[in-house]
Amino acid sequence: MGRLALPKFPIKHPKNKNNKNNNKTTSTHHGKQTMTLRYPALIDGEKGAYGVVFPDLDGVVAMGETIDEALINAEESLRDYAIETERDGATLIEPSALENVTVPSGATLVSVPLIRVAGKPVRANMMLDADVLDFIDTEAARRKMTRTTYVNWMTRRVAQMGG
Template identity: 65%
Template sequence: MFRYPALIDGEAGAYGVVFPDLDGVVAMGDTIDAALLNAEDALRDYARSCEELGEQLATPSPLESVEVPEGSTLTTVPLIRPGGKPVRINLFLEEGTLAFIDGEAKRRAMTRTAYIGWMANRMAQMGG
């Protein structure tokens, strides 16, 4: 899994994300969270398009080498590729943890299952 450098700029109500390594791959959002979620989708769509066209996916640059324009913030966006067959599991979680999961899932308009899968992928991306 890769994490691509991304630059966020804008102001409340209109944020943009660009990928210095990937010309033309951009995302927008009303909030920084929304812009970053949209950036994950844009990155995944770009990777899928590269695969369909038989093109090589660009290797992410080290963060240290990315030039950050004034007014922009440097972050990374994970390339999370869905795939594989869903498998049913049973989990036992502390009530507070489950409440957090349900709140975050609702905030992101996801099901509990989708959120747990998404979060597990994010933690794997971060090496957590």
């Protein structure tokens, strides 16, 4: 297992004043309106040791041995930040627009969605192309997942990439 390290660059926090932000989307599901926030994040590191920091959120960091693992951990760190902030009765910090984030040399700017986990499964009946379903089943088996678990996991990965 490689050494995990935080990113090596200094973080310049963006100013949120007059921040025209496209990092929020709203949708309605079963009559309930929900908002999805996407926070800018910076990835840095080297093979075997990647770190992710959120310029808007002091102390919210994630690490991983691969970029994918670091992003998965970043999504979890962001969710933990939201849970703790709301538990304390505070308001979530507004995410900066990606265009307003300074990207240090050697870092990569990404957008990480705040995906809340309700812990309440909901049935969703879908029609899929037979080849797409075959791919899902093959990948699920390869990863030792159920079809449902794989679709849930895959959807979260697509959302991380900007879906």
